Amino acid sequence: xxxxxxxxxxxxxxxxxxxxxxxxxxxxxxxxxxxxxxxxxxxxxxxxxxxxxxxxxxxxxxxxxxxxxxxxxxxxxxxxxxxxxxxxxxxxxxxxxxxxxxxxxxxxxxxxxxxxxxxxxxxxxxxxxxxxxxxxxxxxxxxxxxxxxxxxxxxxxxxxxxxxxxxxxxxxxxxxxxxxxxxxxxxxxxxxxxxxxxxxxxxxxxxxxxxxxxxxxxxxxxxxxxxxxxxxxxxxxxxxxxxxxxxxxxxxxxxxxxxxxxxxxxxxxxxxxxxxxxxxxxxxxxxxxxxxxxxxxxxxxxxxxxx
Amino acid sequence: xxxxxxxxxxxxxxxxxxxxxxxxxxxxxxxxxxxxxxxxxxxxxxxxxxxxxxxxxxxxxxxxxxxxxxxxxxxxxxxxxxxxxxxxxxxxxxxxxxxxxxxxxxxxxxxxxxxxxxxxxxxxxxxxxxxxxxxxxxxxxxxxxxxxxxxxxxxxxxxxxxxxxxxxxxxxxxxxxxxxxxxxxxxxxxxxxxxxxxxxxxxxxxxxxxxxxxxxxxxxxxxxxxxxxxxxxxxxxxxxxxxxxxxxxxxxxxxxxxxxxxxxxxxxxxxxxxxxxxxxxxxxxxxxxxxxxxxxxxxxxxxxxxxxxxxxxxxxxxxxxxxxxxxxxxxxxxxxxxxxxxxxxxxxxxxxxxxxxxxxxxxxxxxxxxxxxxxxxxxxxxxxxxxxxxxxxxxxxxxxxxxxxxxxxxxxxxxxxxxxx
Amino acid sequence: xxxxxxxxxxxxxxxxxxxxxxxxxxxxxxxxxxxxxxxxxxxxxxxxxxxxxxxxxxxxxxxxxxxxxxxxxxxxxxxxxxxxxxxxxxxxxxxxxxxxxxxxxxxxxxxxxxxxxxxxxxxxxxxxxxxxxxxxxxxxxxxxxxxxxxxxxxxxxxxxxxxxxx
Ligand code: NA
Ligand code: NA
Numbered sequence: 001x002x003x004x005x006x007x008x009x010x011x012x013x014x015x016x017x018x019x020x021x022x023x024x025x026x027x028x029x030x031x032x033x034x035x036x037x038x039x040x041x042x043x044x045x046x047x048x049x050x051x052x053x054x055x056x057x058x059x060x061x062x063x064x065x066x067x068x069x070x071x072x073x074x075x076x077x078x079x080x081x082x083x084x085x086x087x088x089x090x091x092x093x094x095x096x097x098x099x100x101x102x103x104x105x106x107x108x109x110x111x112x113x114x115x116x117x118x119x120x121x122x123x124x125x126x127x128x129x130x131x132x133x134x135x136x137x138x139x140x141x142x143x144x145x146x147x148x149x150x151x152x153x154x155x156x157x158x159x160x161x162x163x164x165x166x167x168x169x170x171x172x173x174x175x176x177x178x179x180x181x182x183x184x185x186x187x188x189x190x191x192x193x194x195x196x197x198x199x200x201x202x203x204x205x206x207x208x209x210x211x212x213x214x215x216x217x218x219x220x221x222x223x224x225x226x227x228x229x230x231x232x233x234x235x236x237x238x239x240x241x242x243x244x245x246x247x248x249x250x251x252x253x254x255x256x257x258x259x260x261x262x263x264x265x266x267x268x269x270x271x272x273x274x275x276x277x278x279x280x281x282x283x284x285x286x287x288x289x290x291x292x293x294x295x296x297x298x299x300x301x302x303x304x305x306x307x
Numbered sequence: 308x309x310x311x312x313x314x315x316x317x318x319x320x321x322x323x324x325x326x327x328x329x330x331x332x333x334x335x336x337x338x339x340x341x342x343x344x345x346x347x348x349x350x351x352x353x354x355x356x357x358x359x360x361x362x363x364x365x366x367x368x369x370x371x372x373x374x375x376x377x378x379x380x381x382x383x384x385x386x387x388x389x390x391x392x393x394x395x396x397x398x399x400x401x402x403x404x405x406x407x408x409x410x411x412x413x414x415x416x417x418x419x420x421x422x423x424x425x426x427x428x429x430x431x432x433x434x435x436x437x438x439x440x441x442x443x444x445x446x447x448x449x450x451x452x453x454x455x456x457x458x459x460x461x462x463x464x465x466x467x468x469x470x471x472x473x474x475x476x477x478x479x480x481x482x483x484x485x486x487x488x489x490x491x492x493x494x495x496x497x498x499x500x501x502x503x504x505x506x507x508x509x510x511x512x513x514x515x516x517x518x519x520x521x522x523x524x525x526x527x528x529x530x531x532x533x534x535x536x537x538x539x540x541x542x543x544x545x546x547x548x549x550x551x552x553x554x555x556x557x558x559x560x561x562x563x564x565x566x567x568x569x570x571x572x573x574x575x576x577x578x579x580x581x582x583x584x585x586x587x588x589x590x591x592x593x594x595x596x597x598x599x600x601x602x603x604x605x606x607x608x609x610x611x612x613x614x615x616x617x618x619x620x621x622x623x624x625x626x627x628x629x630x631x632x633x634x635x636x637x638x639x640x641x642x643x644x645x646x647x648x649x650x651x652x653x654x655x656x657x658x659x660x661x662x663x664x665x666x667x668x669x670x671x672x673x674x675x676x677x678x679x680x681x682x683x684x685x686x687x688x689x690x691x692x693x694x695x696x697x698x699x700x701x702x703x704x705x706x707x708x709x710x711x712x713x714x715x716x717x718x719x720x721x722x723x724x725x726x727x728x
Numbered sequence: 729x730x731x732x733x734x735x736x737x738x739x740x741x742x743x744x745x746x747x748x749x750x751x752x753x754x755x756x757x758x759x760x761x762x763x764x765x766x767x768x769x770x771x772x773x774x775x776x777x778x779x780x781x782x783x784x785x786x787x788x789x790x791x792x793x794x795x796x797x798x799x800x801x802x803x804x805x806x807x808x809x810x811x812x813x814x815x816x817x818x819x820x821x822x823x824x825x826x827x828x829x830x831x832x833x834x835x836x837x838x839x840x841x842x843x844x845x846x847x848x849x850x851x852x853x854x855x856x857x858x859x860x861x862x863x864x865x866x867x868x869x870x871x872x873x874x875x876x877x878x879x880x881x882x883x884x885x886x887x888x889x890x891x892x893x894x
Contacts, residue, residue: 012468012644013470043641050849053843054352056352069850070849072850145852146853153770159771161853162776164464165461166540168464169416172459173537174537175538175539188474190473192475318806320822321805322809324802325802326794327801328800332829333832351837351865354837354865355865360780368754368755371755538762546758550759569748572747572748572752573747576744576786577794580789580791580794581790581799582787
């Protein structure tokens with residue numbers, strides 16, 4: 001019986017890890033006895049993805065940012081303000097964008113078998129950055145993702161790329177005054193104290209793909225493959241659990257002096273307008289394939305709206 | 308059986324005077340094939356991902372800047388100033404070195420970076436002021452580890468993301484063991500160097516040294532000032548120190564001719580080139596151990612022997628010393644922290660206090676051979692044999708063990724800065 | 729032998745030149761990023777990634793330079809086992825062994841990079857493929873192989889070991 005190591009970069013505690021460990025367990029448990037599976041922490045997602053593609057690891061839960069290195073289309077899914085709502089994102093991914101992504105990943109020897117939630121990225125600041133006017137020319141930490149860089153440039157900030165290890169001392173000493181982070185990561189880091197304002201811009205929707213090395217996947221019979229697919233939780237299910245897990249974290253955060261800023265309709269519009277004009281150009285930078293995928297998603301969004 | 312083959316290969320190649328990097332590459336490659344159900348290709352992949360890391364960026368910069376400063380005259384002039392100030396105190400320059408490392412540790416989160424940044428200036432200074440090679444080497448290697456106890460600390464960040472312990476709390480708590488370690492290093496310096504010849508204080512010499520060394524003094528001023536005022540990060544500071552050193556040596560001191568730069572660059576690259584393959588091979592071995600579940604199995608097996616607090620401490624600390632010796636500390640913490648933190652909680656340890664025990668212990672891993680990055684880098688940069696460096700850190704390992712013992716026995720040391728001592 | 733000597737020289741000049749340029753590129757990229765954001769309100773996106781790849785190239789080429797100058801870290805504890813009179817033979821056998829091991833590593837390095845090319849893995853923040861940077865892996869082992877072959881054939885071209893060894 002083969003032991004499949006299923007990789008993830010999720011830190012050892014928190015909802016992300018719970019989800020990924022559950023996914024790793026399901027893959028072995030529902031293979032009809034064909035394989036067993038164990039969760040394997042791998043610090044770098046890019047490294048993990050390479051090991052899955054080359055067969056050292058058999059599968060993994062890999063975010064869109066890491067997948068974009070081999071499939072540029074995955075990066076399109078991180079375009080700031082791509083989605084109008086979570087419901088829209090879930091429907092388009094499940095029905096249209098996901099199946100297409102699966103075809104693209106198959107060309108790279110990877111089989112997409114499911115999804116995992118990642119939560120929304122919001123704006124973090126020493127001061128409350130309620131509108132783009134608040135961040136003009138301010139130094140803000142951008143993640144290595146081109147989408148993060150694009151977002152901060154589009155709203156007029158001065159984006160600073162820092163490795164994650166230097167972010168906290170940079171916030172403390174004033175190299176940067178803000179950043180963009182998903183909530184679950186933010187609240188458990190020193191950023192929650194150093195930059196205690198969390199502004200709900202909801203500008204990027206994060207999720208991951210559960211991918212398996214195609215050669216390994218094809219060694220399972222059809223019944224086992226179907227059984228695994230049927231038993232993996234849906235993105236909708238995991239998103240709901242994610243949101244539930246954030247609620248008590250938010251209460252603790254507020255009780256220790258943190259502030260969560262909900263935006264008015266007008267404020268939201270200001271962020272959206274600053275970014276949306278540049279979306280097409282941002283996607284174009286990733287190449288023709290990315291543009292085609294972007295247009296494909298826009299069509300799917302229209303279909304969702306028409307439903 | 309295969310183990311004997313591996314040992315035999317290692318011994319045979321060593322007798323044939325093959326260098327360690329190539330010998331280990333073959334041995335670890337064979338471990339991939341024989342034990343890890345993997346192939347040589349993954350050794351090469353591990354090679355790539357070892358160098359494909361931002362955390363290593365400052366290494367070539369500080370090495371290059373260091374070689375320039377010692378070939379030119381920045382180092383010598385700075386040394387003259389420090390000698391003029393500390394000369395009258397026995398062990399004065401040693402104390403100054405410790406304090407400089409503590410100061411740098413308060414902005415740098417890494418161990419080898421701290422050693423390099425301070426060592427490139429202070430090591431030649433200590434030697435030329437008559438301190439023993441052994442003491443100077445040992446101090447640089449062990450003092451560098453202050454970088455991960457005094458906050459900020461990359462190990463604390465990794466511990467925090469691997470467990471539920473607040474990184475912020477650890478950043479506060481780290482000052483307790485950190486300052487204890489500073490005090491211990493100062494005490495040892497005074498004890499050991501009480502008979503180092505002193506020079507009487509001369510205002511005239513100090514003034515002259517200052518006038519002569521103004522550009523050299525500006526170097527740490529710019530670096531520390533720039534970092535503390537939020538203009539650049541430690542990684543960026545490494546490039547700035549290089550740029551500054553080049554400009555001063557070429558345009559102001561002019562002790563260094565432009566056509567020497569190429570040779571100095573090549574020398575620095577050779578230094579880096581002998582360090583990286585060793586890190587890569589060690590990293591590959593770590594990955595194998597991790598994927599085979601060895602650390603998990605060892606912790607599970609040994610935790611059966613634990614029935615009390617002192618047994619827990621004995622098991623946890625022995626395992627961590629072993630892990631520190633065999634692994635890089637970042638991997639060790641990510642693997643062991645989530646396994647051990649629940650044990651600590653179960654036996655009534657405050658989570659932050661327990662975290663400090665783990666981190667102060669793993670600090671030893673930077674200087675306990677064989678996989679000790681500070682020693683490997685020191686071998687190359689301070690031009691010493693591995694045996695000499697290992698011997699030089701022995702007394703300092705004892706000091707660090709004492710600090711570890713104090714950290715274990717006195718929880719208040721870690722907790723007082725949190726307001727719950 | 730003169731051809732071999734020339735070959736070693738050219739290889740040295742070429743590798744040390746590329747590696748030195750890469751070293752200055754690291755510093756240049758990091759400095760440009762700082763200057764850009766502190767004075768012009770916009771840093772250099774991708775500078776960090778570019779610097780990391782420059783470090784990989786510089787540092788790994790350094791492996792070959794160490795071979796060339798015979799300055800790699802070596803364990804000397806077992807040196808006494810072999811009588812000094814046999815040392816030339818031992819050294820030569822060692823060079824042959826090193827050449828074989830480096831050739832093996834070069835083969836797998838090529839397989840590894842070929843995998844990256846098939847994958848078309850991209851360095852996103854630079855907008856270019858990763859494999860050209862990874863070419864330093866096969867290069868370092870091939871160049872080391874060729875050096876050890878030369879040393880094995882013409883031991884007189886082998887540089888003396890620096891005074892310090894582990
Ligand atoms: Na530090
Ligand atoms: Na170690």
